[in-house]
Amino acid sequence: MDNDIYLYENSKYIGFVTIDTFEEYFHNYYKDALKTAENESWDMVILYAIVEYDAPFSTIYSADFMNLVIPNYRYVELVSKLSDECRLFFLRGRREIFDDYR
Numbered sequence: 001m002d003n004d005i006y007l008y009e010n011s012k013y014i015g016f017v018t019i020d021t022f023e024e025y026f027h028n029y030y031k032d033a034l035k036t037a038e039n040e041s042w043d044m045v046i047l048y049a050i051v052e053y054d055a056p057f058s059t060i061y062s063a064d065f066m067n068l069v070i071p072n073y074r075y076v077e078l079v080s081k082l083s084d085e086c087r088l089f090f091l092r093g094r095r096e097i098f099d100d101y102r
Contacts, residue, residue: 004016007022030089040069047075050089
């Protein structure tokens with residue numbers, strides 16, 4: 001059980017999973033985030049995973065997967081509140097917004 005990872009979806013506990021299951025979730029949520037990013041403006045962040053790990057031992061303790069769209073300034077606030085053992089995985093919105101000043 002030492003190699004099992006606590007898995008969460010939208011901060012709801014799912015259970016223990018193996019690294020293979022973690023990688024499958026990661027891949028699926030990344031693909032979903034890419035699709036979401038196409039429709040979001042460049043100043044939005046699509047947060048799709050928060051992973052807690054132990055860097056010296058390269059051990060993943062837990063992963064929380066989501067498809068959360070938040071403004072960049074809220075993302076910066078979130079990063080400043082997390083511990084050093086957490087890593088956030090995100091994409092920026094891809095859609096450019098141009099105002100027509102004619």
